[in-house]
Amino acid sequence: MRATLERAALLKALAHVHRVVERRNTIPILANVLIRAGDGGLRLQATDLDLEVVESVPAEVGQAGATTVPAHTFYDIVRKLPDGSQVSLEMSGERGTVIIRAGRSRFTLQTLPDTDFPDLAAGELPVRFAVGAADFKRLIDKTQFAISNEETRYYLNGIYLHAVDSGGVALLRAVATDGHRLARVEMPAPSGAVGMPGVIVPRKTVAEIQRLVEDPEGEVRVELSPTKIRVSIGQVVLTSKLIDGTFPDYGRVIPAGNDKRLTVDRLEFKSAVDRVSTISSERGRAVKLSLADRKLVLTVTNPDSGNATEEIEVDYDSDPLDIGFNSRYLLDIADQLEGDTALIRLADPGSPTLVQDRDDAPALYVLMPMRV
Template sequence: MRIIIERSNLLKSLSHIQRVVERRNTIPILSNVLLKTEDGAMRLKATDLDIEITESVPASGDVPGATTVPAHLLYDIVRKLPDGSEVKLETTGDGAQMTVSAGRSTFRLQCLPEADFPDITAGAFTHAFTLKASDLARLVERTQFAISTEETRYYLNGIFLHTIETGGALTLRAVATDGHRLARAEMPAPAGSEGMPGIIVPRKTVAEIQKLLGEGAETVAIELSDSKIRFSLGAVVMTSKLIDGTFPDYQRVIPTGNDKALTLDRQSFSAAVDRVSTISSERGRAVKLALSGGQLVLTVNSPDAGTATEELPVGYEAEEIEIGFNARYLLDITGQLSGDSAVFMMADPGSPTLIRDGGDEGTLYVLMPMRV
């Protein structure tokens, strides 16, 4: 294999590919990136056996071939090469080493054979559809913060993506919950998603697709089956295994009879919660919301540091109520809201509260209260 490739193109591709590769691997080949030349391009592939990313980069070369080299090492080398340089990649006759050269710099890396590199993309995809990148980014951003990190409840370690009939129209819905809060975002279902299985996209895959969506792609092609999902964004293709589990019936925890409506300014409320929670070293400490008339009083008590209170004018006409919430969870939710206002629908101090975004009717949040 002998190929010449522009440094900036190679670096951009390696930055995508190497993120999937774990820093510590008991299987040596999983530390490597597969490099394969084909039709005036070089194809890069990396996997951790759960996620696989491939990308093609324009290149010129007269000797086709394939090999694998350490992913993080190659990325670090290319990152440190001069801007605008051309990188020459060439394997030795026996394929045991690859020379990386640019200008006066030359590196020789140990290779492992292409035949040892695993392939997780086998299997047919039953459904395929295309979304605007901005629509998928919205579904992911509005829900990902509520993904559980508790490994014992592995079926909550991702975003539940499914279609559902609402108001006579088919809706694509994303849901995440950790048992303390629930986030739900939805959009009109795209053509091709009809009859798709309900799938749970793992947390690591969600994080990777978020990064890729932030790089300017306009559309995302999605293919899925019961066990895998594939995202195609231009030259980048990411395939991931799905979580093999059953997502709980989240509809049961979304309250329908909450009749105490609190309307408030999102930014003022978020800033006030942030200020009063400063009194506590634990971001998860409860903040008490005391409501009467058009007044909200936020209170945080810390046995070690003292007490903090702040008053806010709000829209509230129901009976007086005192309810407590985890301060960090409140900040997480208000940080996702896109409108200037938020609406809290409450029942009593011990029941879940429903939170709606004044600027996005397609999202809602459920937050469990805390004792205060």
């Protein structure tokens, strides 16, 4: 194998693929990135057996071939090379090494055979659709914060992506929940997505897709089966296993009868919650919302350090209500809202609360209250 290419192009591709590689690996080949040189240039590939990222890079190939090198070391070498340099890769005459040259720099890396590198065979992916990059990223960005970290409920460790029919309108919907809060975001279903199986995309895959969508004007191509998903973004192809589990019937926890409507300036509310929560304990994080006619009082009481209160004007004309929430969860949801105001619909101190930008907004959030 012998190839030459621009450092910037190689660095960008390595930045995409090397993140998949875990820092600690019991299987040596999984610590490596596969480099394959051919007619189309270089093809870089990395996997952790559940997730695989492949990217093609233009290169002058003097001799076709393939090998694998330590992913993080290779990335660090290329990252530290001078801007604008040309990088050459060449299999050494010595068995099991590759030489990397750029200007006056020369590195020799140990390799492992490319034949040992595992391939995440996707099999048949019958469902296929294309969606605008900005729309797809929005689905993910506005739900991923609610993904559960609790490994025992593994079926909550991802985003549930599925198609629904809502009043005769086909929608592509993303849902995530950790049992304390729920995020549901939807968009018109693209052609090909109607009738797709409901799939749970794992947390690590979600994070990689977020990073790979760099051009909001671009297009994302999605292919999936009940067990695998493939996402193509430009020259990058990400293939991942899906979580094998049943996502709960989330519709049951979305309240329909919350009749107390609170409309508040989003940024003012967020700032007030942030200020009073300064006094809260790391474990508790509870903030009490006391609602009366056109007035909201936020209170935090910490027996160890003191208390804090703040009053803001709001649009609220229902019965007085005291309800508590985790301040961190309130701030997370406020960050996802896009409008100037937040619409919060409440029922009583023990029932789920609904948060949206406005009625019928495409993003909907449910938050469970805390006892305060």
